[in-house]
Amino acid sequence: MAELTVILYMLTISLFTATVSASQCSTNGFPLVRNINELPQDNYGRPGLSHITVAGSLMHGLKEVEIWLQTFAPGARTPIHRHSCEEVFVVLKGSGTLYLASNSHSKSPGKPQEFSVFSNSTFYIPVNDAHQLWNTNDKEDLQVLVVISRPPAKIFMYDDWLMPHTAARLKFPYFWDEQCYQKNSKDEL
Numbered sequence: 588m589a590e591l592t593v594i595l596y597m598l599t600i601s602l603f604t605a606t607v608s609a610s611q612c613s614t615n616g617f618p619l620v621r622n623i624n625e626l627p628q629d630n631y632g633r634p635g636l637s638h639i640t641v642a643g644s645l646m647h648g649l650k651e652v653e654i655w656l657q658t659f660a661p662g663a664r665t666p667i668h669r670h671s672c673e674e675v676f677v678v679l680k681g682s683g684t685l686y687l688a689s690n691s692h693s694k695s696p697g698k699p700q701e702f703s704v705f706s707n708s709t710f711y712i713p714v715n716d717a718h719q720l721w722n723t724n725d726k727e728d729l730q731v732l733v734v735i736s737r738p739p740a741k742i743f744m745y746d747d748w749l750m751p752h753t754a755a756r757l758k759f760p761y762f763w764d765e766q767c768y769q770k771n772s773k774d775e776l
């Protein structure tokens with residue numbers, strides 16, 4: 588009898604845990620108006636990053652675009668990476684440096700161009716260009732709103748700018764998509 592109680596107890600706990608994690612994913616429906624401050628926020632294993640999927644594909648069921656709110660602490664940065672989706676940034680706070688290598692036709696990205704980005708600036712990453720956003724301001728957080736097309740993102744990561752494009756590693760699903768990813772969840776690719 589005691590054993591049965593323990594089993595029932597454990598079953599209840601695991602059902603509860605499953606419900607809590609699934610409730611962040613699109614199967615459960617979402618209120619139309621949501622408070623960004625109450626959305627799940629995490630660094631997804633990257634020190635100095637805060638990522639919020641404001642409106643997402645796997646998380647919220649969007650088909651064409653996805654929107655992120657990201658905050659980089661001083662010194663924090665994205666990996667060097669590329670993707671075949673379009674990406675638009677709006678800098679809400681702080682400043683930093685965009686490194687962009689427009690060399691998707693060469694063997695490797697090569698030495699990137701540097702662009703200063705600042706509060707109220709906006710920029711667009713051409714499809715498949717390797718890039719990196721870095722909070723190079725040691726005094727302030729860098730906060731950006733990011734819009735990508737064709738979610739969920741398929742991201743190829745480079746160790747450095749000389750790594751061949753063919754050696755870049757695909758990370759899919761990306762870190763913040765892992766929890767809501769289900770195989771065959773998309774009706775088309």
Ligand SMILES: *[C@@H]1O[C@H](CO)[C@@H](O)[C@H](O)[C@H]1NC(C)=O
Pocket residue numbers: 706707
């Ligand atoms: C950014 O733009 C908004 C709206 O025009 C303005 O109120 C704000 O002062 C600007 N901030 C900076 C740092 O330029």
